[in-house]
Amino acid sequence: MTPDRAIEDALAPHVQGDDPPGLAWLVARGDDVRAGSIGTHEPVGGGGIARDTIFRISSVTKPVCAVVAMMLLDDGVLSLDDPVQEWLPELADRRVLAEPNGPLTATVPAHRPITVRDVLTFRLGTGMDFTGPFPGVVLEAMTASGLNVGPPAPAVNPEPAEWMRRFGELPLMVQPGERWLYHTSAEVLGVLLARAAGEPLPGLLAERLFDPLGMTSTAFDVPPERRGRFGPQWASNPGTGALERYDDADGQWSRPPAFPGAGDGLVSTVDDLYALADLLRGGGATARTGRLVSEESVRAMTTDYVGGVADAAGLIGWGFATGVQIADAPGGRPAGSYGWDGGMGSTWWIDPASGVVGILLTNRAWSTAGPSPVFDAFWGAVHAT
Structure with a gap:
């Protein structure tokens, strides 16, 4: 056969x-x-x-966008240990839940800034927990503020600056670098790539990846x-x-x-x-x-x-x-x-x-x-x- x-x-x-x-x-x-x-x-x-x-x-x-992230690392535009607050000031001076699923008002300071490496490895500090409480108070707060954390829904989220503003108002679930949590880091990565490159993400992906590879139907x-x-x-x-x-x-x-x-x-x-x-x-x-x-x-x-x-x-x-x-x-x-x-x-x-x-x-x-x-x-x- x-x-x-x-x-x-x-x-x-x-x-x-x-x-x-x-x-x-x-x-x-x-x-x-x-x-x-x-x-x-x-x-x-x-x-x-x-x-x-x-x-x-x-x-x-996610891996499609990761390839363009690697291109920016090759170019020296990004470095793995760079604090992302250089491009994402909304993520400076992070607060973290004192308890993993505790109240949003009970927080402690982040031990260190979030880095590019944290975002790429999905250890930013917020995301879907495959092993513990789901969705958790932070993800519930994201949903309440109009940020989509469920199945893909392109019409739900606001534009990137507003998305980052709302996300930046919430504490992290865990300390940066502490553990792997799914998905949210990818959304932050998209904003990071666009700001670091000085170009909206769709154009950046097309210019660096889709057009050279002939990926004419990917968008x-x-x-x-x-x-x-x-x-x-x-x-x-x-x-x-x-x-x-x-x-x-x-x-x-x-x-x-x-x-x-x-x-x-x-x-x-x-x-x-x-x-x-x-x-x-x-x-x-x-x-x-x-x-x-x-x-x-x-x-x-x-x-x-x-x-x-x-x-x-x-x-x-x-x-x-x-x-x-x-x-x-x-x-x-x-x-x-x-x-x-x-x-x-x-x-x-x-x-x-x-x-x-x-x-x-x-x-x-x-x-x-x-x-x-x-x-x-x-x-x-x-x-x-």
Whole structure:
């Protein structure tokens, strides 16, 4: 059986059960690149998914933006131990909760300033706690102030200066550098990159990454001329499990957001994400572009700094805004792989030892129980073949 047939056979039963309604996939082994698509935009009827379909990639946005952070480090615009208050004065003189989930009014001074390294390793001091109280009083206060901390919602957040002002009014959950907390650091990273470079984040990503790599369908919105390759997003009702429409093709991603979220805001295609994977697999260079990122920066980005904190099994650690597989996943990715998954239904990982790249983009969001079984089926097929 050919590798592409094995992958299609593994994925098809899930699509036939609308879990998800449609998907596109790409697997590269060295220079051998195979890709395919199955299913439709709608559970019943609707246009078919194609290889060039545009999907909401949610948290796969994080490593995309991390690559541009590494470029600014290479340029000397940023340094890992720089206090971020140089560019983000809203984060100077931080206060920290006296107790992890205590009242907002009971705080102590931060032991030290927040650094660029803290932001990249998600040890800024505030974020989603995968092991403890969730969401916690600080995240609840963020929500109350109009800052989105739930599923991706580009229309919710205010523009970056106002986002930082509101965030800066709240204490940190823990001391800077103390522990890994998910997501919020990525949103702060996006503002940091824009201010350090002196350019709004969408333009910065396009200039430094998307345009050189030919990632023509990756952006924070889908303009009318590309809308025919975009479709609705689906999610499970938390109570009944029934499939519900989360967002329409002309919904929240149909216009540029006020806040370009470096944590979950991008849309992309399997081929665009492969162009990025090929750059990293090549140590920061491709035959088409030449060197865009130093080999040292690629290694730094894809090295684990925090241990097994990024998944329930303790198998995934964290580099610079990027997941790192620190132990073999049963029937799936080998140790040393790096990449990340997105809650809107995406997964993107690279195994540098074998040169294997796997990308799966779907139009169904994860449920409260976690990702669809289609993800295990995909990775099992990728590494079995």
